[in-house]
Amino acid sequence: MDIPYSPQIAGQKADAPQGKKAGQKARFQQHGNAVLFSVFAHAAFLLLPILAIFIKTPL
Amino acid sequence: MLLFFCFRFWRFSLRPPFDSLLSNLREENAAKAIGLSLFTAFTTTAITVVFGTPVAYLLSQKKSRIYRVVDTLVDLPTVLPPAVAGVALLMAFGRKGIFASWLTQYGISIPFTTIAVIMAQTFIAAPLFIKSAMISFSGIEKELKQAAALDGANRWQIFRYIVLPLSWMGMLSGCVMTWARALGEFGATIIFAGNFPGRTQTMPLAIYIGFEIELNVALTLSVILITFSFITLVIVKNLLHHRMQIEY
Numbered sequence: 001m002d003i004p005y006s007p008q009i010a011g012q013k014a015d016a017p018q019g020k021k022a023g024q025k026a027r028f029q030q031h032g033n034a035v036l037f038s039v040f041a042h043a044a045f046l047l048l049p050i051l052a053i054f055i056k057t058p059l
Numbered sequence: 060m061l062l063f064f065c066f067r068f069w070r071f072s073l074r075p076p077f078d079s080l081l082s083n084l085r086e087e088n089a090a091k092a093i094g095l096s097l098f099t100a101f102t103t104t105a106i107t108v109v110f111g112t113p114v115a116y117l118l119s120q121k122k123s124r125i126y127r128v129v130d131t132l133v134d135l136p137t138v139l140p141p142a143v144a145g146v147a148l149l150m151a152f153g154r155k156g157i158f159a160s161w162l163t164q165y166g167i168s169i170p171f172t173t174i175a176v177i178m179a180q181t182f183i184a185a186p187l188f189i190k191s192a193m194i195s196f197s198g199i200e201k202e203l204k205q206a207a208a209l210d211g212a213n214r215w216q217i218f219r220y221i222v223l224p225l226s227w228m229g230m231l232s233g234c235v236m237t238w239a240r241a242l243g244e245f246g247a248t249i250i251f252a253g254n255f256p257g258r259t260q261t262m263p264l265a266i267y268i269g270f271e272i273e274l275n276v277a278l279t280l281s282v283i284l285i286t287f288s289f290i291t292l293v294i295v296k297n298l299l300h301h302r303m304q305i306e307y
Contacts, residue, residue, distance in 0.1 A: 038113035039129060046132050046182070049147030052157045056150045 079275065089276045091257040092265035093283065096242055099173065099261060103180040103241040104234055107188045112230070115192035116218065137186045144182050145250025152178070153251075175252035176259050180241035187240055188233035195229025196222060232298045239291040243284060 118130050136144060150156050152169045162169065169175050199222055207217045223230075245263040252259040254268060262280050269277025 035113040035117055038110050039117050042110050042114045042185070043129050043132055046135060048157075049144070049151040049182070050135070052150035053143075053147050055157055056155075 086273070086276050088256045088260070088265060089280060092260050092262050092280065095173070095176070095257070095260065096262040099176045099180055100238050100241040102177050103184055104188075104238045106177070106181055107185045107237050108230075108234060111185055111189045112192060115189045116196055116222070118189070119193045119196035133186050133189050135186075136183050137190075141183055141244065141246025142250060145179060145247035148175070148179060148182060148247065148251040170251060171253040171255065171259060173252075173258060176248055176261060179247035179251045180244045183244050183247050184237045184240035188230070188237040191233025191236065192226065192230045195226035195233075198229075199225050228298050228301065232295045235291050235294050235298075239288060242287060 114129075114133065118126055118133070149170060152158055152162065152175075154168070154170060156162075169178065203221055203225075204217050207221050212220065242261075243263055244261070245267070248259070248261060249264055249267070254260050254264045256265075260268070262284055266277045266280050266284075269280065
């Protein structure tokens with residue numbers, strides 16, 4: 001059976017607001033910031049130089 | 060084929076006689092190039108592991124459209140010619156780049172410095188680690204993570220005690236490949252960082268300039284790079300073999 005990850009089931013954040021969105025928000029605040037920062041920092045590092053070529057190319 | 064490569068390697072490594080090999084290594088520029096190459100390759104690998112691991116983990120978990128776009132973006136440097144990557148970095152962070160005024164305001168100058176070498180190497184070599192780590196993370200059974208979550212483990216604990224022990228070999232082989240690719244980076248480095256001995260002249264650049272100035276030093280550095288590449292391949296193949304033995 002496929003059981004989705006849930007902080008409520010896992011015994012954490014017992015006082016967290018109920019509901020899917022509230023749970024997602026709590027999880028994001030708990031663990032997501034550093035991971036998402038890495039993803040966007042890496043994506044920006046790759047994307048910006050590519051964009052720079054298009055910006056600097058005379059049309 | 061094996062005989063051919065052995066013969067080429069034998070001739071190549073004997074061309075600078077062994078007694079002069081050490082004296083070539085003691086050449087100031089050669090020693091600086093080796094030191095700088097090792098320093099930048101290790102720094103690149105460390106940066107890639109720190110920033111690339113969360114990227115690989117998230118990309119292995121998420122399948123939405125935005126993550127597919129990020130995935131494509133991560134793959135882009137593997138198909139991009141390194142010279143284009145060098146020009147792109149120069150256009151972004153160079154003196155006439157799109158961030159030039161902002162960087163000048165803070166007194167930061169990136170091109171033609173050691174930082175530029177590390178940036179060029181990271182741009183080119185990071186996808187190797189991310190792809191390898193992504194494949195390892197994707198291979199872990201979902202049920203294991205769900206069981207840990209049901210037992211009260213948070214995401215960090217799941218990563219630390221479930222994901223990391225099961226995928227360390229893939230991550231390590233990715234590290235080795237990234238390190239080797241960074242060590243051999245040439246195109247992006249020469250455009251974005253230039254060729255200044257002691258500052259930006261890595262081993263491949265010293266080999267390039269060596270053909271004009273000192274052939275024996277160039278050959279000695281080539282022997283070192285061939286040896287490093289061979290050792291890298293042996294390590295990666297052993298790790299993959301070990302992983303296959305565990306899986307089957």
